[in-house]
Amino acid sequence: MTDFDATRAAFHLPADTVYMNGNSLGPLPIAAQSRVADCIKNEWGTMLITAWNKAGWMQQPKKIGNRLARLLGGADGSVVAGDTLSIKVFQALAAALSLAQPGRIRILSDTGNFPTDLYMAQGLVDALGKGLCIDCVAPDAVADALDETVAVLMLTHVDYRTGRMHDMAALTEAAQAKGIVVIWDLAHSIGALDLDLAACGAELAIGCTYKFLNAGPGAPAFIYVRPDLSDQIKPVLSGWLGHASPFSFEQTYTPGMGIDRMRVGTPAILQMAALDAALDVWDSVDLADLRAASVSLSERLIQAIAATCPELILASPKEPSMRGSQVCFSHPEGYAIMQALIAHGIIGDFRAPNIIRFGITPLFQSARDMDHVAKTLGTIMKNRLWDEPKFKVRAHVT
Numbered sequence: 001m002t003d004f005d006a007t008r009a010a011f012h013l014p015a016d017t018v019y020m021n022g023n024s025l026g027p028l029p030i031a032a033q034s035r036v037a038d039c040i041k042n043e044w045g046t047m048l049i050t051a052w053n054k055a056g057w058m059q060q061p062k063k064i065g066n067r068l069a070r071l072l073g074g075a076d077g078s079v080v081a082g083d084t085l086s087i088k089v090f091q092a093l094a095a096a097l098s099l100a101q102p103g104r105i106r107i108l109s110d111t112g113n114f115p116t117d118l119y120m121a122q123g124l125v126d127a128l129g130k131g132l133c134i135d136c137v138a139p140d141a142v143a144d145a146l147d148e149t150v151a152v153l154m155l156t157h158v159d160y161r162t163g164r165m166h167d168m169a170a171l172t173e174a175a176q177a178k179g180i181v182v183i184w185d186l187a188h189s190i191g192a193l194d195l196d197l198a199a200c201g202a203e204l205a206i207g208c209t210y211k212f213l214n215a216g217p218g219a220p221a222f223i224y225v226r227p228d229l230s231d232q233i234k235p236v237l238s239g240w241l242g243h244a245s246p247f248s249f250e251q252t253y254t255p256g257m258g259i260d261r262m263r264v265g266t267p268a269i270l271q272m273a274a275l276d277a278a279l280d281v282w283d284s285v286d287l288a289d290l291r292a293a294s295v296s297l298s299e300r301l302i303q304a305i306a307a308t309c310p311e312l313i314l315a316s317p318k319e320p321s322m323r324g325s326q327v328c329f330s331h332p333e334g335y336a337i338m339q340a341l342i343a344h345g346i347i348g349d350f351r352a353p354n355i356i357r358f359g360i361t362p363l364f365q366s367a368r369d370m371d372h373v374a375k376t377l378g379t380i381m382k383n384r385l386w387d388e389p390k391f392k393v394r395a396h397v398t
């Protein structure tokens with residue numbers, strides 16, 4: 001059984017704060033501070049450029065990729081870390097299109113997808129100039145929209161606004177039965193759910209590590225390629241570190257073997273050090289225990305808020321199996337309510353137009369935290385404590 005008291009102790013959590021936003025930016029793992037300091041002082045500071053070899057910097061993206069693969073249910077050598085998720089969306093979609101059946105022109109996604117996924121897809125489609133189009137249907141309509149005109153199905157597993165979760169295995173199977181290549185964005189899934197990518201059989205998956213994995217702002221993203229396909233992909237982002245022999249400095253590009261070809265340029269080593277330290281916490285976590293704890297905390301929060309704040313409408317699915325690890329409510333004054341909550345030491349966030357979001361992260365949250373959130377929110381709603389001009393001024397980041 002996972003010891004969640006031990007995992008809680010692994011984080012720096014400010015006093016008098018209940019952190020309900022680990023779904024957006026995870027808190028600081030205590031070990032990350034000394035790991036990054038060590039990387040700066042003893043590797044960069046002392047070894048200088050020799051650290052690329054001596055400290056194994058060059059191997060970090062793949063070594064960390066293997067640690068991520070375990071959390072994804074993927075095989076060793078199927079994942080590499082690096083770049084940002086927006087870049088990985090572009091790279092994955094380009095790879096998927098290169099695997100797609102000739103003559104198919106539709107990229108199918110849904111209206112709950114995160115905007116950058118759709119923006120990057122549009123940028124790629126425009127650059128390719130092959131007459132491809134992106135169709136976004138309602139999340140519930142995806143299964144019915146799968147047909148032989150679709151080249152690629154590109155979805156985010158858990159909706160960033162509502163926490164609505166797709167049935168990854170069923171949609172992958174249905175899509176592949178129609179010859180469609182499948183990409184999953186697992187930004188809101190890795191570190192939140194007990195994933196089994198290998199069993200699901202999707203061709204590609206991508207995600208970030210600054211949310212549930214707690215690797216820090218701007219932490220590296222990752223890409224998964226199903227092992228039988230990685231040698232077939234012709235990388236569009238053909239950077240030198242994805243080359244078969246980067247230090248031969250050849251004039252022409254030859255892709256590296258397997259997942260190596262999905263590397264692009266120089267890895268962000270300080271962020272990799274933070275990510276590596278953040279992943280240590282996961283060594284003692286059973287993902288089935290994590291999911292069970294997440295469902296239990298979510299149910300408790302939903303019931304408690306229904307009792308204290310009847311005017312808030314649940315925007316997440318009621319059914320736990322349809323929900324990722326976040327609980328969301330809608331209210332026309334959602335932004336001001338969240339600001340009032342933050343002023344009371346409870347940090348969640350807001351997504352336009354009217355969604356109050358709470359991330360559920362059993363690694364460092366307790367049942368008592370859920371009760372405290374519901375009670376404080378009840379006080380704020382009952383006394384209209386949100387109804388102050390200072391809570392209505394929109395900050396740049398919401």
Ligand SMILES: Cc1ncc(COP(=O)(O)O)c(C=O)c1O
Nearest residue numbers: 084085086114116156160185187
């Ligand atoms: C599903 C999804 N994709 C992409 C992103 C952002 O990508 P990037 O890390 O490049 O900013 C987010 C950010 O929250 C996200 O939720």
